[in-house]
Amino acid sequence: MDRNDSFRAFVAGHQQSLMRTAYLLTGDAHQAEDLLQSVLLKVLGRWSRLSRVEHPEAYARKALLNQHISWRRRRVKTELPSAAPPERPYSTEDxxxxxxxxxxxxxxxxxxxxxxxxxxxxxxxxxxxxxxxxxxxxxxxxxxxxxxxxxxxxxxxxxxxxxxxxxxxxx
Structure with missing residues (x-):
């Protein structure tokens, strides 16, 4: 198995869990995809070393968290918090x-x-x-x-x- 095949196997095996984490961190599917893509590029760049470690997904997950925190620090705040309650009441049972x-x-x-x-x-x-x-x-x-x-x-x-x-x- 060459380098690209082992990386493809890694992505196939861990993409869903990494995407779920990215989505939970960003709250937006498109931002989550961008975040995961940028992290997978970093992982690919280090794959020759990472493919030999026991848990390369731990590195990918940590890179995901660090990249998200880094992006959030640079992001311009466009939303302003509001003290107004929601327009209609709802039940937390739903x-x-x-x-x-x-x-x-x-x-x-x-x-x-x-x-x-x-x-x-x-x-x-x-x-x-x-x-x-x-x-x-x-x-x-x-x-x-x-x-x-x-x-x-x-x-x-x-x-x-x-x-x-x-x-x-x-x-």
Missing amino acids: STVARLVMRQALMRLPPRQRAVIVLRYYEDRTERETAELLNCSVGTVKSQAHYALARLRELAPELAPKLADLREAHG
Whole structure:
């Protein structure tokens, strides 16, 4: 198997999970595709070394997180937060609405807090794994998760019971 074949096999095996993470980080399918594409280009450039390591997807995932945080730092803010409530009331029983509300609230978190929430609660990673992927301490992961969950409760109080369930399930 030559270099290109092994890289194609890597992409085929991990593209969906990397795309899901990119989407959860960006909240937009097109931005997620752009993010993943730029990261896969970086991975391809280092593939001769990465193909020999045990978990090249860990490098790709970390590159995805770092690239997203880097892009967010450079992005010009075009949206202004609003204190006005939604036009119509809705029930959090509707899982589709709850997912949309959660996604909108996630998009209002700072990049590092969003990355912690995505890794810990969506990808079900341990605090240690999350810390390693974000290149920070376990204490930082814990504090960022604490502040992010508090902010999510503030942004979407109707989701507080679901957020409490997440916290309890992940200790």
